[in-house]
Amino acid sequence: MNKKIFRSSLLTVCLVLAATIALIMGLLFHFFEKQIQKELANEAGFLAHALENEGAGYFDSFDNKNNRLAGNNRITWIDENGTVLFDSRADVSELDNHADRDEIKTAMKEGKGMSTRYSKTLTEKTVNYAIRLSDGSILRVSTEQYTVVTILMGMLQPILFIMFVALILTLVLSARVSKAIIEPINKLDLEIPENNDTYEELTPLLRKIADQKETIGEQLADSRKKQKEFNLITENMSEGFLVIDADANLLTYNSAALNLLEITPPADRSVLLLCRAKEFRGVISDVLSGIKAENTMVREERSYSLIANPVYEKESVIGAVVVILDITEHEKRDMLRREFTANVSHELKTPLTSISGFAELMKAGDVLENDVTDFSKSIYDEAQRLITLVNDIIKISELDGQSIPYEKETVDLYELSKEVIGRLEKEADKKNITFHLIGGRAEIIGVHKILEEMLYNLCDNAIKYNKENGTVDVLVNQTGDGVNVIVRDTGIGIPISHQDRVFERFYRVDKSHSKKVGGTGLGLAIVKHGALYHHAKLSLESTVDVGTVVTIAFSKK
Template identity: 35%
Template sequence: MKAKSLTFRIFINTFLTGTFIYFFCTLIFISTVYKYFEKQIFNELETESQFLIYPILSDNLEEIKNIETTTRITLIHPDGTVYFDNQISPDFLDNHTNRTEFQKALKNGSTKISRYSSSMTEKNLYYAKLLPNKDVLRISCTQRTIWNLISELKAVLITVFLLAIFISGAAAHIIARRLLSPLNDIDLDNPDSSKTYYELQPFLKRIADENLEKEKQEEIRQQFTANVSHELKTPLTSISGFAEIIKQGTTDQKTTVDFAKSIYEESQQMIALINDIIRLSKLDAKSISLEKENFSLKETCKDAKHVLEASAAARNISMSIDGDEGIIYGVRPVVYEMVYNLIDNAIKYNKKNGSVEIKIKTMTENYNPKKTTVVLMIRDTGIGIPKNEQGRIFERFYRIDKSRSRAMGGTGLGLSIVKHAAKYHDAIILLNSEENKGSIFTVIFNQ
């Protein structure tokens, strides 16, 4: 089913509202006028009764009978017997004891009531008054019902109705256009510059924020693509060059082995880069299939330290682990990648004969003993990070010293993986570094 346009919805709702208001106002108007005239008739009946009291009390009923009037005049004894009626012989009238107007007149002195005829096409209006001699004077007349009034005015009402439909339709069309004009004029590329309704400002702000985020993501994507292309092109060029020389068969055994070693090292660099990109992509998309569990952060640090001991020993760098178990809730392989990269960087950018200290500490809040914080601190005695570079070290492919990083076999993604792994676990990373004195990376896990 095809969805209705907003223009159509506004038009039809405005049109129906206008039509409903017409019917409602017409009904109220006719009802008010009808009640007004009914009240006037009752007043006239009451006034007429005042003129009839004197002849009645003087027993001059013949004078009353000769009065030319469209109203019906009836005189009733206290026992309900009708002894005079100017339109029908009293002999043909039943006792009026049970008539409502008679009973209320006896009780209250006077009353005004109305009754519909048996055909419901007319309405009888009665004014009854208790006379000084205890008789009851009743004056009545007929009035057309409100539906008869509407029927008689139907030609006028239909004309007004058609006019109301035309005006409602035209007004609905104009209103719909004016309401939608600011919406149609919104520039989705620059929503902040669009002048529209106040209620739409939060919506436009969200669009503006999303546009800005898209621009940032596109810039990151382009930069990432350019960096990946560059990082892959360099080793591929080397591999292609070495392979071409070997293919020609002009190298001796030793040179061939050296070229093969270079090809292997470059290919390993590419594999490491691709693996880092895959890990980063999974962290970005939060598509890690492993479940979270409670495990020891200290044991994870020991595992990473054990793997990197050979790299540290090659540069005579000492490593130590201290602290409690540091039980955290997370994905063990992801935390291992984070710890591994932090320790690996501490070794790569350390000085010869330097040191790497790994400390784990669990803290409990005084006001909430069940809430714990596990702090991981990795300190090195390396080259440090300049103040002006510290804000960018977690960016992808960002290297402070590109030549040193490449010589160390770095992909430029290590700290970016650390950042995303911490974010995945809602952890906080703090950096304290000074050039030529070393760095301290602190990761805070709130459990």
């Protein structure tokens, strides 16, 4: 705006300056022209009076006596027929008839006449004034006058100098004027438009700006509120959330999407750079073609469900919404459920097959009287194994569903460990294994039955998978955060490749050895779920042929 005002001011001043110079030159030229005509009329009158008194003899000694009077003017005497009788500059014999000259014709008719004639180059003009004498002859006085063009050419240098100076002044003044005009506008406080003291003409504009500012402020506040609500919702979603346009450019996303895909905020806007998995690209391609797309993607041992819906505007796809769900745990649960079902079926089938076989033989009467007792013992043992298995399955189901039919109470883990060790002493004596209980009184709030099962299974495993003449240490000690229970044996140990899976249901490191020592394969799974129920941390360290250490860290909270 400052430049525009400056240019406008400069152009205006230049135009005014040029017009002023032209007008002044025109007025001066017109003024001097009138003066010359007046002087010619006066001189013609004077000469006419002298000629009337002295006659033709007046011109005899004109060059000598009256040259001062003639000056630079040309004097011509013409008779009534147009013949030149006298000319102060030319030989009359060489001059043609002047009867057709405008000033002559006018003077013959009206007594005086005036005309102006320009040279061929238009640089000079001749002003003629004629007066009729009493005898009918005509006296004409002529003078040469420069034209405006000639005068301007003659004064070109001073005019250009004046215009240059005027231009410099105009530049300076225009700059100052434009700055002075713009400065109050630049100092406008648009935060409070109505409080500005400026040009009166700007008052309606400032009032309108104030109204618009208020409206925009309300709209922005509403927009920020909605954006905050949207961010609050999306940022607290566990599901990943992506919004893309028709060109697959990322418009918005939430932190969960970045965390699930384990990526940093993209520098490029293309969503295809977030993940190069075939399934992800396929979903994006399908949804942008207008198809609701769903697929499962596996990425770094984690499973994700991708659900994408297209967004339409006037029947054309303008973008899409993509939701990313981490279904790893769900997939693991499904796998564990399938494994659990298969394992349960297998574990139940084995004792039931044995029971059914012995019972069938006894029913057919093909069993000797002496073998009935052995068959009955086998049926009883298998039935007890089946009951133990069903009880362990029920315990796992209760822990899974958090449907524990017992109330929490204060339990001293040291005393509970002493009771469990007492129950297992006979089993330990069979392998000459020695128990050591270390620690002191350590109370927590928990379910006595579950805690007892956990300690029993850990100590039972420490006996089953121990060596002859081995030891089992049970350490119960209080820490600043709670209570630790550590069961340490000198057994066969667990290979590193199996340590992550030993707490899974029915998982056995060595099935042949497990079959030999018995058990349902659910002991450590019960320990794991019991720890989860009590919000305890479970850890395992083991070295083959050295032993195993299992630690349960109970928190006071």
